[in-house]
Amino acid sequence: MFYREAGQFKTSYKADQAVFPIFQDKVFVAIWLLIGFVVIPMLANEYVFRAIFIPVIIMALAAIGLNLLVGYCGQVSLGSGAFMAVGAYAAYNFMIRIPDLNPLICFLLGGLSATVVGVIFGIPSLRIKGFYLAVATLALQFFTDWTFSRIDWFTNYTPSGSIAVQPVAVWGFVFDSPIRKYLLCLTVLVIFTIIAKNLVRGRIGRAWMATRDMDVAAEIIGIRPIFAKLSAFAVSSFFIGVAGALWAFVHLGSWEPLAFDINLSFSILFMVIIGGLGSIVGGMLGAAFITLLPLFLNQLPIWLGINMSTAMVSHLEYMIFGALIIFFLAVEPLGLARIWQITKEKLRLWPFPH
Amino acid sequence: MKYDLLLRALLLSVPLVMIGCGQDEGESNSNNPPEATKSASNAEGIIVDVSDDNAQFIPVLSYRTGPYAPNGMPVANGFTEYLKVINARDGGINGVKISFEECETGYATARSIECYERLKNKGPTGAAVFNPMSTGATFAITEKAPVDKIPLITMGYGRSESRNGGVFPWNFPIYGTYWTAADVLITHLGNINGGLDNLKGKKIALVYHDSPFGKEPIPLLEKRASMHDFELSKLPVTHPGVEQKSTWIKIRKEQPDYVLLWGWGVMNSTAIKEATGVRYPRDQIYGIWWAGAEPDVRPAAADAVGYQAVSMISSGQAQVHKDILSYLYDAGLGSGEREGVGEVLYNVGLLNAALVVESIRKAQSKYGEKPLTGEQVRWGIENLNITEQNIQDLGLAGYMYPVNLSCSDHEGKRAARLHRWNGESWEYSTDWISGDDAVLQPMVKSASDTYAKEAGLDTTACDS
Numbered sequence: 001m002f003y004r005e006a007g008q009f010k011t012s013y014k015a016d017q018a019v020f021p022i023f024q025d026k027v028f029v030a031i032w033l034l035i036g037f038v039v040i041p042m043l044a045n046e047y048v049f050r051a052i053f054i055p056v057i058i059m060a061l062a063a064i065g066l067n068l069l070v071g072y073c074g075q076v077s078l079g080s081g082a083f084m085a086v087g088a089y090a091a092y093n094f095m096i097r098i099p100d101l102n103p104l105i106c107f108l109l110g111g112l113s114a115t116v117v118g119v120i121f122g123i124p125s126l127r128i129k130g131f132y133l134a135v136a137t138l139a140l141q142f143f144t145d146w147t148f149s150r151i152d153w154f155t156n157y158t159p160s161g162s163i164a165v166q167p168v169a170v171w172g173f174v175f176d177s178p179i180r181k182y183l184l185c186l187t188v189l190v191i192f193t194i195i196a197k198n199l200v201r202g203r204i205g206r207a208w209m210a211t212r213d214m215d216v217a218a219e220i221i222g223i224r225p226i227f228a229k230l231s232a233f234a235v236s237s238f239f240i241g242v243a244g245a246l247w248a249f250v251h252l253g254s255w256e257p258l259a260f261d262i263n264l265s266f267s268i269l270f271m272v273i274i275g276g277l278g279s280i281v282g283g284m285l286g287a288a289f290i291t292l293l294p295l296f297l298n299q300l301p302i303w304l305g306i307n308m309s310t311a312m313v314s315h316l317e318y319m320i321f322g323a324l325i326i327f328f329l330a331v332e333p334l335g336l337a338r339i340w341q342i343t344k345e346k347l348r349l350w351p352f353p354h
Numbered sequence: 355m356k357y358d359l360l361l362r363a364l365l366l367s368v369p370l371v372m373i374g375c376g377q378d379e380g381e382s383n384s385n386n387p388p389e390a391t392k393s394a395s396n397a398e399g400i401i402v403d404v405s406d407d408n409a410q411f412i413p414v415l416s417y418r419t420g421p422y423a424p425n426g427m428p429v430a431n432g433f434t435e436y437l438k439v440i441n442a443r444d445g446g447i448n449g450v451k452i453s454f455e456e457c458e459t460g461y462a463t464a465r466s467i468e469c470y471e472r473l474k475n476k477g478p479t480g481a482a483v484f485n486p487m488s489t490g491a492t493f494a495i496t497e498k499a500p501v502d503k504i505p506l507i508t509m510g511y512g513r514s515e516s517r518n519g520g521v522f523p524w525n526f527p528i529y530g531t532y533w534t535a536a537d538v539l540i541t542h543l544g545n546i547n548g549g550l551d552n553l554k555g556k557k558i559a560l561v562y563h564d565s566p567f568g569k570e571p572i573p574l575l576e577k578r579a580s581m582h583d584f585e586l587s588k589l590p591v592t593h594p595g596v597e598q599k600s601t602w603i604k605i606r607k608e609q610p611d612y613v614l615l616w617g618w619g620v621m622n623s624t625a626i627k628e629a630t631g632v633r634y635p636r637d638q639i640y641g642i643w644w645a646g647a648e649p650d651v652r653p654a655a656a657d658a659v660g661y662q663a664v665s666m667i668s669s670g671q672a673q674v675h676k677d678i679l680s681y682l683y684d685a686g687l688g689s690g691e692r693e694g695v696g697e698v699l700y701n702v703g704l705l706n707a708a709l710v711v712e713s714i715r716k717a718q719s720k721y722g723e724k725p726l727t728g729e730q731v732r733w734g735i736e737n738l739n740i741t742e743q744n745i746q747d748l749g750l751a752g753y754m755y756p757v758n759l760s761c762s763d764h765e766g767k768r769a770a771r772l773h774r775w776n777g778e779s780w781e782y783s784t785d786w787i788s789g790d791d792a793v794l795q796p797m798v799k800s801a802s803d804t805y806a807k808e809a810g811l812d813t814t815a816c817d818s
Binding site: 164255 | 416418419423427456457458460463464467468471475489490493496497498501513564565566567569570573590689801805808809810
């Protein structure tokens with residue numbers, strides 16, 4: 001009832017190719033944007049911004065980036081943490097070495113540096129596939145870990161290898177309060193989501209998907225694999241690189257190479273898998289799930305008034321978190337995005353199912 | 355449909371597991387059941403709820419899980435039990451009860467920041483002071499604390515240059531920084547070789563945790579190496595430090611005269627076992643104070659005898675330990691094993707909590723006997739002046755040192771003793787050894803000036 005496209009006729013190609021062809025979807029997105037930009041800033045407190053929204057938004061950006069590569073182009077990568085590290089350290093170096101450069105431009109340059117690294121490490125994908133490619137990208141992870149903790153130039157010779165940065169300031173406007181940081185991250189996420197959505201709807205995205213579904217067939221119908229795969233690596237690592245710069249500058253403020261270790265790569269991959277491969281909204285849902293569920297489980301006993309030691313709480317957190325991941329994958333292997341899609345289909349018929 | 359049952363079973367099992375585990379915890383903590391029933395009434399006035407408007411809130415960042423848990427647990431027990439005994443024995447700080455909440459960080463920086471955000475506004479006046487218990491987290495929180503106006507006590511860790519209160523008004527690395535510790539160790543090596551000049555041509559290897567914590571001493575050691583012409587080789591160990599084979603094979607090959615061990619958690623015991631494996635003499639290994647406790651040497655058993663570490667405080671019991679045993683453990687309110695009370699890291703946590711409590715007491719003398727804000731407590735820390743008499747009165751004789759802080763010196767003490775593992779306990783093996791401030795002070799100055807310049811801070815010149 002609520003979600004019915006009856007009566008909505010598409011009379012032009014333009015209408016048929018719209019991002020959201022159905023009126024309800026447009027309303028939905030508008031409501032979400034309204035909530036994101038107006039309602040949340042009015043209601044949320046500092047903890048919610050700093051510990052929940054900002055990390056989720058930045059991780060959503062990274063997950064969307066990885067989803068372009070894994071979900072749309074079918075190239076498994078375990079190097080997301082490395083791309084984030086490249087984005088963060090590159091942005092930092094641009095910022096300190098070129099004075100008065102706009103931080104937003106630094107972030108983009110950080111993303112571009114990640115792109116270069118991504119393309120170089122994407123070259124093996126032309127020859128190796130599947131798990132073997134995952135192992136090759138794992139090498140990148142260890143390579144960047146080593147680079148940023150051993151080559152002091154990248155950390156500007158700070159004695160302990162830990163970098164501290166000041167709040168981002170653009171044209172005298174300082175993003176120091178949680179609400180400003182939140183709005184900055186949200187704006188970046190919205191812009192990049194629009195870019196991603198339009199990429200996957202267009203020629204490039206179709207080339208990626210063709211390559212994912214069957215690379216030999218894709219080659220025969222005229223898609224150059226070198227272009228499809230490398231462009232997927234490039235775009236994906238650009239997204240993840242920008243997310244890394246935001247993670248470092250906006251969320252952490254001070255970081256060490258360990259902040260971008262292999263665990264981060266794994267959790268971004270989990271976000272993509274749990275959220276839904278090949279879905280933009282899946283990246284966001286997965287990021288929210290993986291980031292928030294542990295925090296929720298960790299604080300649940302306090303809310304319920306159950307008195308137990310912090311050690312027991314964190315053991316339980318791991319157990320339940322693991323169990324829930326298995327549960328979700330067993331129930332819906334296609335991820336949270338698929339659950340969302342099923343909900344929409346159910347809403348079409350509600351309250352009169354056949 | 356077919357998963358409905360599974361879903362229900364899972365949802366049902368969650369609270370069941372929680373309740374079940376909660377009970378387990380309770381039982382294992384109290385040694386004799388009749389006491390446990392009594393504890394419910396005894397806990398009143400000792401464990402104060404965070405929402406109590408008349409209590410001073412102290413956040414506790416701890417790690418009781420993960421590879422650092424063997425070391426994180428005694429620290430957290432010592433810290434929280436001192437707070438509890440202050441409530442039980444003294445009825446709080448000048449009558450102001452202490453409430454606290456623990457947050458599990460797992461020694462991870464990102465989680466520490468989340469805990470910091472979670473706890474900083476709790477209690478009637480917000481967090482009094484944070485003790486991040488991790489150098490990586492200290493670096494991150496150092497950027498946030500001035501904004502939130504909450505001081506940090508980083509006892510024996512954190513940024514070495516933060517002793518300069520003019521640049522770091524909110525950081526207090528009381529009782530020693532890593533530079534001080536490294537300088538004490540080098541001075542000791544000079545002493546046993548008959549003078550620092552005799553270190554010329556010696557080889558010293560630094561086996562360090564590859565994190566800001568492990569990297570902190572490097573600038574000081576490099577400076578000392580250039581001053582005395584000894585050869586410094588730096589051997590990083592990746593977190594969490596259970597894989598050190600290649601490091602110690604290298605040590606066997608190079609045969610350095612001394613090994614400095616800058617480790618934490620399972621890394622320490624692994625290092626000592628590996629040293630045994632390559633037959634590197636244990637009495638030539640010197641640890642940082644975070645590598646000189648019972649969990650570090652017990653797994654290696656007899657092989658660790660002779661190993662020494664610089665010490666903030668060693669094991670043993672003072673009057674306050676007896677109070678803890680009688681007020682808390684006898685009432686079933688202890689958080690660990692009875693035998694753990696008085697171990698090295700337990701005492702480190704205790705000493706840390708004592709500094710927090712005394713800082714609040716000092717701040718109360720100016721701002722009144724009520725819950726205080728972080729900014730007020732900061733004044734209390736900076737003007738902290740603990741005398742031998744205070745320590746006697748606190749029942750901490752021999753387990754706390756006189757300290758007098760000022761704006762220009764947030765460290766207060768630049769001397770330490772070494773202690774040696776004799777197979778059963780740690781015992782002091784040297785007298786007090788002072789770090790050379792003529793070496794340390796210029797380094798602190800230049801490092802903090804660099805920080806101030808990069809951060810664009812106006813440094814407030816210290817009056818004192």
